[in-house]
Amino acid sequence: MTSQTAPKANTPSSDQIRRAPKVLLHDHLDGGLRPGTIVELARETGYSRLPETDPDKLGVWFREAADSGSLERYLETFSHTVAVMQTRDALVRVAAECAVDLAEDGVVYAEVRYAPEQHLEGGLSLEEVVEAVNEGFREGERIARSNGHRIRVGALLTAMRHAARALEIAELANRYRDLGVVGFDIAGAEAGHPPTRHLDAFEYLKRENNHFTIHAGEAFGLPSIWQALQWCGADRLGHGVRIIDDIQVHADGSVKLGRLASYVRDKRIPLELCPSSNLQTGAADSYAAHPIGLLRRLHFRATVNTDNRLMSNTSMSREFEHLVEAFGYTLDDMQWFSVNAMKSSFIPFDERLAMINDVIKPGYAELKSEWLFQQTASTSGSAADAG
Numbered sequence: 001m002t003s004q005t006a007p008k009a010n011t012p013s014s015d016q017i018r019r020a021p022k023v024l025l026h027d028h029l030d031g032g033l034r035p036g037t038i039v040e041l042a043r044e045t046g047y048s049r050l051p052e053t054d055p056d057k058l059g060v061w062f063r064e065a066a067d068s069g070s071l072e073r074y075l076e077t078f079s080h081t082v083a084v085m086q087t088r089d090a091l092v093r094v095a096a097e098c099a100v101d102l103a104e105d106g107v108v109y110a111e112v113r114y115a116p117e118q119h120l121e122g123g124l125s126l127e128e129v130v131e132a133v134n135e136g137f138r139e140g141e142r143i144a145r146s147n148g149h150r151i152r153v154g155a156l157l158t159a160m161r162h163a164a165r166a167l168e169i170a171e172l173a174n175r176y177r178d179l180g181v182v183g184f185d186i187a188g189a190e191a192g193h194p195p196t197r198h199l200d201a202f203e204y205l206k207r208e209n210n211h212f213t214i215h216a217g218e219a220f221g222l223p224s225i226w227q228a229l230q231w232c233g234a235d236r237l238g239h240g241v242r243i244i245d246d247i248q249v250h251a252d253g254s255v256k257l258g259r260l261a262s263y264v265r266d267k268r269i270p271l272e273l274c275p276s277s278n279l280q281t282g283a284a285d286s287y288a289a290h291p292i293g294l295l296r297r298l299h300f301r302a303t304v305n306t307d308n309r310l311m312s313n314t315s316m317s318r319e320f321e322h323l324v325e326a327f328g329y330t331l332d333d334m335q336w337f338s339v340n341a342m343k344s345s346f347i348p349f350d351e352r353l354a355m356i357n358d359v360i361k362p363g364y365a366e367l368k369s370e371w372l373f374q375q376t377a378s379t380s381g382s383a384a385d386a387g
């Protein structure tokens with residue numbers, strides 16, 4: 001009898017990538033609006049400073065303006081999305097559309113972040129902002145379900161690192177935990193705004209046994225990652241891509257990890273990697289050169305994320321398409337990233353496990369079986385005689 005090992009699942013098609021159950025941990029609500037929605041909300045709310053009023057042109061404008069090589073300039077584009085997200089109705093709509101769009105892209109679990117302090121200009125309170133966004137997510141989940149897609153969305157509340165409201169936002173996140181908010185984050189320009197400035201917020205959340213991630217190691221390197229982990233106690237790293245600066249790859253292919261990189265890998269610290277966003281802000285030169293290839297090979301707890309779907313003209317499926325093309329990833333790799341992300345989410349352990357065992361693994365098994373049956377169909381005859 002010939003010994004046959006199971007064939008390795010081949011390169012997934014675009015359709016399989018889209019249908020594969022995906023988990024998203026790093027996506028900004030104000031970085032994912034549909035261009036058409038921005039145009040309509042601007043008209044409704046009297047915002048007249050949009051650079052384009054044709055949705056297609058506006059979409060291109062965001063991508064090109066964000067394509068600057070600098071995080072600071074990239075962040076300037078958010079003034080337009082934040083400007084149209086100042087009313088309850090606008091927040092409900094944007095959050096609902098976010099959940100629907102992610103679900104249609106095959107995302108089964110997402111943690112979506114935004115900074116409540118940036119949505120107060122129309123007179124809403126912080127609580128009203130959180131409640132509007134939560135309502136939108138629930139509505140989006142319902143619409144998705146009626147369209148045959150299942151998604152669960154949790155909110156992360158972000159504090160802006162240049163401002164001084166982190167403790168207040170951390171308290172808000174704590175008040176709304178179990179009510180749709182699953183954790184906390186800080187974002188904004190990284191250089192010159194070290195996470196230790198917000199130590200009071202992180203210490204508070206630790207005392208409350210709550211969860212947080214910190215944007216670190218995106219525009220600034222190892223000191224930022226080190227502070228986020230060893231001073232602030234972050235559960236995850238937003239980006240964290242510069243951990244690569246602490247990894248030496250020698251000419252013979254051997255690899256040496258510095259103390260910080262070892263710590264990140266040993267402790268299974270999740271890296272919320274966002275390839276397209278990193279290309280735009282200058283943290284990597286191409287998909288093929290993106291550190292995610294090496295980090296995955298070295299078994300860091302790497303995850304794949306969109307960051308800002310509007311500014312990067314991307315989706316979870318597109319991020320995976322780029323990675324499949326650059327690194328030859330298979331459905332097994334996609335499953336590995338998705339399980340990693342689910343394990344790293346901020347919902348309770350038993351719920352994470354249920355998502356992995358009841359949704360993610362069966363979803364990939366189904367896709368892999370499609371591939372297997374296609375193989376059998378195309379080689380039928382010879383296979384039947386093999387035993």
Ligand SMILES: O=c1[nH]cnc2c1ncn2[C@@H]1O[C@H](CO)[C@@H](O)[C@H]1O
Nearest residue numbers: 028075078113114115158187188215
């Ligand atoms: O990649 C990023 N790095 C740092 N900050 C970011 C990034 N993307 C978005 N924001 C910032 O987070 C705020 C809340 O969602 C956005 O308004 C933007 O200023």
Ligand SMILES: [Zn+2]
Nearest residue numbers: 028215238307
């Ligand atoms: Zn981000």
